[in-house]
Amino acid sequence: MFASDKVTLIAGPCSVETREQVFAAAKAVKEAGIKIFRGGAYKPRTSPYSFQGLGDEGLELLVEAAKNYGLMTVTEVTEVDVLEKVHEKIDVIQVGARNMDNYSLLKKIGAITAESKKWVLLKRSFAATIEELLLAAEYILSAGNPNVILCERGIRTFEHATRFTLDLNAVPVLKKLSTLPVVVDVSHGTGRADMLIPMSRAAIAAGADGVMIEAHPNPKEALCDGQQSLQTSHLKEWVEECRKVASVLGKSLY
Amino acid sequence: MFASDKVTLIAGPCSVETREQVFAAAKAVKEAGIKIFRGGAYKPRTSPYSFQGLGDEGLELLVEAAKNYGLMTVTEVTEVDVLEKVHEKIDVIQVGARNMDNYSLLKKIGAITAESKKWVLLKRSFAATIEELLLAAEYILSAGNPNVILCERGIRTFEHATRFTLDLNAVPVLKKLSTLPVVVDVSHGTGRADMLIPMSRAAIAAGADGVMIEAHPNPKEALCDGQQSLQTSHLKEWVEECRKVASVLGKSLY
Amino acid sequence: MFASDKVTLIAGPCSVETREQVFAAAKAVKEAGIKIFRGGAYKPRTSPYSFQGLGDEGLELLVEAAKNYGLMTVTEVTEVDVLEKVHEKIDVIQVGARNMDNYSLLKKIGAITAESKKWVLLKRSFAATIEELLLAAEYILSAGNPNVILCERGIRTFEHATRFTLDLNAVPVLKKLSTLPVVVDVSHGTGRADMLIPMSRAAIAAGADGVMIEAHPNPKEALCDGQQSLQTSHLKEWVEECRKVASVLGKSLY
Amino acid sequence: MFASDKVTLIAGPCSVETREQVFAAAKAVKEAGIKIFRGGAYKPRTSPYSFQGLGDEGLELLVEAAKNYGLMTVTEVTEVDVLEKVHEKIDVIQVGARNMDNYSLLKKIGAITAESKKWVLLKRSFAATIEELLLAAEYILSAGNPNVILCERGIRTFEHATRFTLDLNAVPVLKKLSTLPVVVDVSHGTGRADMLIPMSRAAIAAGADGVMIEAHPNPKEALCDGQQSLQTSHLKEWVEECRKVASVLGKSLY
Structure with missing residues (x-):
């Protein structure tokens, strides 16, 4: 999935909302040639209101x-209670920015993936230094799972x-200090749909191993983060732009 | 413990290290006339190394x-696993800055304290806006426990x-937007022992309902945060300085 | 004006607007027992519109x-063109936050005050580290004028x-690194009139040698910064609060 | 110089140090196919020491x-005293980040360029919002000179x-809010020579109209900012990388 000559694309809705929505999104992702589908089931929200x-459903x-x-x-995965289930069913376990400092969760992810070696996508907290992101990754690496993806967001x-x-x-900086793949979450990093294409190009040009967006x-009717989500009808254009910049660096898309 | 004419003082070591150390600290806290003793058993650390x-011990x-x-x-309390034990044995449950966004933990604290109404000291994340601190408090308040202390650190x-x-x-700002007590953690907010007295005075002068320091x-031999801990032999001086500023605002110490 | 047992108060309008306004402000400042009157004639504004x-007038x-x-x-003093005039007529020359990095202006202020030893109130840029503020002060000190006031704002x-x-x-931090007096501009530092009294108290409690506010x-009809200006009718209350906190530190007001 | 299908490259030493150094740099810039040469004569430095x-020389x-x-x-141009000279002799007048808020200087640059319409490269202060950068540009635009270059640094x-x-x-964001060309100063924006090529690529991929680096x-012997300067022997490689990314966006180099 990650290699020095690849740029990995990840897309999908902020939240899973309905069967219809998630199937439509998956179809568009597939048709755009993307291989990895993201979607939130357990959402950490600033307000309890x-x-x-949708949780398990x-x-x-x-x-x-x-x-x-x-x-x-x-x-x-937002809490220990759902970790086992997520680990069983999902290919890449994401730790959100708000949980990068949740060392208890990181330790348990390290423990559960020590054998399975499942990929863990670790987002940088929006208040973390680069050094702190690397130290957070150590909680998983030191448990025996080398498959951590560092995510700037x-x-x-x-x-x-x-x-x-x-x-x-x-x-x-991360590519110099570490051999782990580096992915950029352009949706959270900008908060604006009209910036997803230029900033995805920029991320790849800077040397990122992958780019993730919300789609x-x-x-306009999204229950969460609609303003920073690409309309799925534009996914092919996004992929094409990413492909062109990747090729400048001698990389192809995954 | 908190009232409009009181300033509440909290002191104690960053971490519980040894029986000797924690008893010496408690003795000094008591002798200085302080009523609330802090100490960390479960420590969230940036590096796994x-x-x-000391955990349960x-x-x-x-x-x-x-x-x-x-x-x-x-x-x-750094994780759900230890919440029940801490809730049973401790008077004030602290949520650290790195867990302010751990909504799963907040919900469980809300649930377990809904009946006991135990005090929860909620630290502001070092990247949280004031509004986000108030929304995090809602996770506990909305569960039915009104006893949340907001902590700037x-x-x-x-x-x-x-x-x-x-x-x-x-x-x-918090005193204007909320009726909850506001405590200032001067040790983390400065990181320097030589600033604890002036900044404690400043916190009280700004209207804080309480001040917390590490002692x-x-x-010099502390296993954690020694550079921001007051030597316990200076606690009486600290209390005296706090008392004088509190009296300017018509408050006495608790 | 500055001494280890004094707290110096400075108040006055953001801008001089009319004869009536500036005389009313000066009268209120005098009647509150304050000795130093501030007012802006040359205003650096973010927008040219x-x-x-009022300039020279x-x-x-x-x-x-x-x-x-x-x-x-x-x-x-916002520019070299007005420096001579201001130096001749004014007791304390203020360098605004936006000009702390204007080294050309600082050098000229150093040169013109090298003999007169007039006080220079140097505001910290809102993006400057404490170290950079001290280095900016060196531009004046090294010219031969030791009378620089450092201002946190x-x-x-x-x-x-x-x-x-x-x-x-x-x-x-500044009191430890330098012997220069430290003044806090509470109006810019908060932007809110309702916070001027508590934060002035806090500044004095932290050890400031002086406090400055806009009044x-x-x-409500101010042409500039009205939302962060104290109504002059509250100046006596402000002075009284400052006096009480100063006395805790064994200081009296200047 | 700036057009929707062009990416403009600017390179040269932080400071002019010696005849030998500046001629060697200019030669390398020319041989790499770059058309615009930068170099500092008047340097604003944080410390007076x-x-x-070299000033005029x-x-x-x-x-x-x-x-x-x-x-x-x-x-x-760091001060009004040298503006006339710089305006007479130089093609593009640069306003440094520390002077973006020096409205007195901006007004004089507006006045002197109102007829000549010389280009002004206005750097964003490192503490300025995007909106404030646009308002600072208004000081020059409103004087009648439409040729302002906005520079993120x-x-x-x-x-x-x-x-x-x-x-x-x-x-x-700037491309959306304004029609002015946007240039990225990658040397100051990173501070590290090893990041100049990837971040120049990223700037162009994000849609910048130009990139500026120190060379x-x-x-290792530079008197200023050596750690963020490209060795001139690498300029051709830098140009080539910029060209490839520019071509993805249908642009050629200027």
Whole structure:
């Protein structure tokens, strides 16, 4: 999945909302030539009064849709209670930015993946230094699972024209300090759908091993993060733009 | 414990290290006239290779020392596994800055304290806005426990002369937006023992309902955060300075 | 003016607007027992389309009003062209946060005050580290004028509940690294009139040698920064609060 | 120089140091196919004790070297005193990040270029929002000179693995809000020579109209910013990488 001559693309909705929505998204992802499908079942939300995700039902729908279209899956695990289930059913276990400092969760992910060697996509907290991201990865690596993906997704700064400040400097720094693959989450790093294509190109040009975006069949009606989701009808254009920049670096898409 | 005419003081070591150390600290806290004793048993550490706390043994030592000297206790709960035990034995359950966004933990704390109404000291994440701190508190309040203490402990900025930038502006802002008590953790907010007294005075002058510091019988040999711990022999001076500023606002110490 | 047992208060309008306004402000400042009167004649504004200050006419009005009430004056010098005039007529030359990095201006202020030894109030840029503030002061000190006042006025962070994040940690840090007096500009550091009293108390409690606020006879009609200006009718209350905290530290007001 | 199908490259030493150095740099810039040569004569330095640039002599050397190799010139104007001279001799007048808020200087640049319509390269202050950069540009635009280049050069954040955090998000945001060309200064935005090529590629991929780097014949002996300067022997490789990414966007190099 990750190799020095590959750029890996990941797309899918912020949240699994309905069977219809997740199947439509999976179909579009497949047709655009993308192999990895993301979708949130368990959502960590700033307010207890916001939509919290479909939970177990969402997980089942994600897996079913991915299977139907032959896609690999990524989903976020927000708590220990759901880890076993997610580990069993999902290909790539995501740790969200808000849980990068949840060392208890990291240790348990390390333990459960020590044998399976399943991929763990570890997002940088929006307040973490690059060094702290690498130390958080050590919680999993030191348990015996070498398959950690480092994910830059924007840091918190005084600039509020964008949701976060995407720190693309982190890409060459991480590539120098570590051999782990580096993926950039452009949706959270910008917060704006109109910036997904240019900033995906930029991430790849900076040397990222992969790019992840949120994509939704109908962003205006999304229950979560619609403003930073690509309409699935634009996925082919996104893939094409990524392919062209990847080729400049002698890479092809995965 | 909290009232409009009181300033509550909390002191104790970053970590429980040995029986001797925790008893010495508790004795000094008691003799300085402080009523609430803090100490970490379960420590969330940036690196998996750092000292991780004594765990259950640390909890027992903390409780024993506090009981011996008639003190109330505060300790951090870092994961769901230890919540029941901490809830049973400790007076004030602390949520650390790195767990403010751990909504799964917050929900469980809300559930377990819904009946007991035990105090929860919720630290602001060093990357959280004031609004996000208030929304995190809602996870506990909405479960039925009104006893949440909001704790400012420094935010992350470009300034590196101090460990964090203590945001005392947050004190009057929080007092305006909420009726919950506001405590300032001056040790983490500065990272420097030589600043604990002036910044404790400043926190009280800004209107804080309480101040918390780390204190150790021998900071130079502390296993954790020694550079930001007051030597316990200076606790009386600290209390006296706090008392004088509190009196300006018509408050007495608790 | 500055001494280890004094806290110096400075108040006055953001901008000199009219003769009536500046005289009313000066009268209120005098009656509250404050000795130093601030007011802006030359205003650096983010947008060229905002009110830019009255210029030379504002300077004359400020001086006249101060003389009438026996007050010392502080005003900002925004460019070299007005430096000679300001140096001649004003007691304390202010360098604004946006000009802390204007080394050309700093050198010229150093040169012109090398003999007169007039006080220079140097504001910390909202993006400057404490070390950079001290190095900026060196531009004046190394010219031969030892009378530099360091002014903390808030730094830029991700928190937007307040206009800036007042970095009171800077007060004890600066007092440790330097013998220069440290003043806190509470109006810019909070951006909110309702926070001026608590944060002035906090600044003094942290060890500041002085506090500066904006005060206006009618903040709602101010042409500039009305939301962070104390109504002059509250100046006596402000002075009283400052006096009480100063006395805790064994200081009296200047 | 700027057009929707062009990417403009700018390179040259941080400071003009000696005749030999500036001629060697100009030669290498020319041979790499770059048309615009940068070099600092008047240097704004954080400390008065650091190297302050060669001043007028540096300006003459820069102009001479550029003329000899048929290059256009960019140099920073740090104060009003040198503006007339720089305006007369230099093709692109640079305003440094520390002077973006020096509205007095901006107004004078607006006045002097109102007729000549000379290009002004306006760097974003490392503490300025995107909106503030656009408002600073208004100081020149509103004077009648439409030829302003907006330059992103990194903002100040908590991350210290790089000198500043290069905010490439600013590129698509600025392109959306304004018709002015957007250039990225990759040397200041990263502070590291080993990141200049990947981040230049990223800047172009994000949609920048140009990229600027510092280049020195012998970075290890540079009097200023050697650690973020490309060795001139690598300029051809840099140009080639920029060309390839530009071509993906249907652009050629200027």
